[in-house]
Amino acid sequence: MSEAEARARRNVTDAPTDLIVARLADELRRTYGITRTELYQVDYRLAELLPLGGGEALTGPGHPAWYAFDHQEPVFADGTGWFPVGMRGERRGVLRVSPVPADPAARRELDTVATVLGHEVAAVTSTTDIYLSARRSRRLTLAAEMQWELLPGRSRIRPSFSLAGQLEPAYAVRGDSFDWSDDGHRLWLAVLNGFGEGVAAALLTSLATYALRNARRAGLALADQAALADQAVYAQHRGEQHLSVLLMELDLATGALVAVDAGSPHLIRLRASEVTSQALEKQFPLGMFEGTDYREQRFDLERGDRLFVVSDGVIDATANRVRYGESALDRFLRRTSPMEPLDAVRSLIGDLRAFVAGDLVDDAVVVCLDWLGPQDQ
Structure with a gap:
């Protein structure tokens, strides 16, 4: 494990529950020069990828984010990387980063960090409503x-x-x-x-x-x-x-x-x-x-x-x-x-x-x- 990957892991696991993605974004900016980091979670219908911070949902099946989600492998398109976020087979969504590094080793590290993010989000979900609320495009009964x-x-x-x-x-x-x-x-x-x-x-x-x-x-x-x-x-x-x-x-x-x-x-x-x-x-x-x-x-x-x-x-x-x-x-x-x-x-x-x-x-x-x-x- 490189020192860069180790720092990113620590930022994810040590961050307050409401700042996990924000702290990760700060570290990815310092280490990899990434200026945009965003978590998209799949909704309850398995029909939309919803950004954690709000904004436009991704619904088109041909979108690179959906390919990463469906195939559980990173996808790179137009300077953006889409990495699957999940744990032990439980698919939670995708992590968007841009500009994505060209270095294959850095991309592998980001793939690992996205998996760590999936574990951490799963670990804190029972203690906060932030991630559950952001997963729904309408109100649940x-x-x-x-x-x-x-x-x-x-x-x-x-x-x-x-x-x-x-x-x-x-x-x-x-x-x-x-x-x-x-x-x-x-x-x-x-x-x-x-x-x-x-x-x-x-x-x-x-x-x-x-x-x-x-x-x-x-x-x-x-x-x-x-x-x-x-x-x-x-x-x-x-x-x-x-x-x-x-x-x-x-x-x-x-x-x-x-x-x-x-x-x-x-x-x-x-x-x-x-x-x-x-x-x-x-x-x-x-x-x-x-x-x-x-x-x-x-x-x-x-x-x-x-x-x-x-x-x-x-x-x-x-x-x-x-x-x-x-x-x-x-x-x-x-x-x-x-x-x-x-x-x-x-x-x-x-x-x-x-x-x-x-x-x-x-x-x-x-x-x-x-x-x-x-x-x-």
């Missing part, structure tokens, strides 16, 4: 605010898997959500399809999510996680409210997948460009009845398998009395084969919006998981 705060992130990458998810309508989602965790050996994934409207739906999904996390962190088996969450929801609502959930646990060394389908969203497998709906044993949604016992199912994935989990809001989206799940879904899923999971999710949501000719009315959740095979972690 209260229910949507609750749902986005509940998420573990929007994408995750490790050597053995890649994972991404998205909620729609992004600024007004109510009851749909997802959750995940991994320990280097196993990956746990929950996709929830909430019941009800507005804040009531968000509260129900929050209760179920925290109950599932509590059971998972206690080391319970997947079926017991479902049972504990079922009891928590039933105890609160006595069967008057319930929600569907698909729980999965993936062994990252073998590809063995354990699933519990509690009236869940749909599980679809993409293998060698062939789309197959995975048959699941439909069991009662969480909270519908008292003391439900849940059963696990086991499947084996093959290296390179891709799984999509989609809610009814995707399957049942309708245009001209034609359902998306009947007419377009399988075709589009095949087209996502070469895409990274976040790009596949974003493209699917975009195709769905085009199908209904606007924003979605019902909640929709899409999660994409690639198992890449056993790897050194």
